[in-house]
Amino acid sequence: GRKISVDSATMMNKGLEFIEACWLFGLQPDDIQVVLHPQSTIHSMVQYVDGSVIAQMGNPDMRTPIAYGLGYPNRIDAGVAPLDFATLSELSFSTPDTHRFPNLYLAIEACRSGQAATTRLNAANEIAVQAFLDNRISFNQIAQINEEILNRFEPTAVSSIQQVLELDKQARLAAIAMVEES
Template structure:
């Protein structure tokens, strides 16, 4: 019986994690679930999975959470705030932590789990994008096991040799890592119509069911850019070792190309329960509730190279990856601000990339050696992005 904390339980990854856990009550029990604004759903989850703790990220929502807990007959202790998030991530009773809080907010609790030596199921790509070397160094020091949950990184992990040595592609006979992406909803849309893209259009993904922020990132392909950065840190590779490939069907989740001409691909229906189940049970396999591929019904696969004119955010992320930690931290922060303003109808779709690029150009890139410096740079980039939006990009 493994004990699991689910950070970000009410998001898409969190809900799917609890679904997989509920299919295997003999294998897993929930220690804590966390959420913030979707309080009714969080309490419904608590009533069903009976955690010891429920954590509310923002203390302002604590009183409402207490009332809802009574209404839903939740027996768990209700906690709130940043320290509580870190505590339930690092508690001695916890074996595994699903790190599924979206954005920079997930960095500190995820890092707490890493420093405590937990098995970390990493769905929060921003943690690595923001803290890179510090994150990996902390894992190496504590003995934490990092298992990628993003479908693409999970696929790469499955396609690598079991004895792969971090950073040694040549030693494993690997030529390239092929990172696939669907291309989002606008891969065939005329470029001269991008200025009229609506929020609803951008927030609808053709293949995956995800939260609004990550769906917008998929439409701009910033999500793929952040995944590109994460691949570098997860597997210890350089930007030149990775090729991004557009695969609209989202059946092949990523591939590893070997020097002998072989390509090993991981395939499956676009359902996040597959990588979640793989992470929970690794190195074993368990039922995820996902239908197997029916090869007789599969459409032809297609692949092509992404166009940076269509996806400027992807180019910004690849460049930032090559320019260092400060650049990737700043880009992630600027993008979170820009996407939030787009979802509020304050800037246009094309302005997201413009805000991101302008923010990077306005900031000095400095070396960062501590979490405090990373958080300060994150805050500085957010301030600059907001200033740019108020001053130039406001609709």
């Protein structure tokens, strides 16, 4: 939908995936390297201690992960053409630019800070993106609001779902106030 399109443009979707990977796989932020891959053929890679790499590759089509989720633990036909290695012209990678994609780096830094920061970032981003979609703020203000919310609050240890909900509420209210001031 519209929100995921904006999150894709700001790279917040990749930032949220970074946070998810840390939580789901028990990784530290320094265990993950984010790279841009414009061909969208390689969807994930794991590098082992011996230097070898295993990559999950396929044609860029959301039907593949959806079919995987629906069929797990079995693989089912997703209706996606097989990847033709003979026609792959190149596989290129680059490091994301911090100035062009500040939301990605805000997410990585929030992940380093802990659950309170990631909760606040997600809440602020939801408010900021909706404000952008409603033509209340500019595209660049999304990252500005997210950064301000992260900087406004001190790191906090999270010990309950009630605390997560309260952190979310505080961040949303602060982000709404920032939107109204702009």
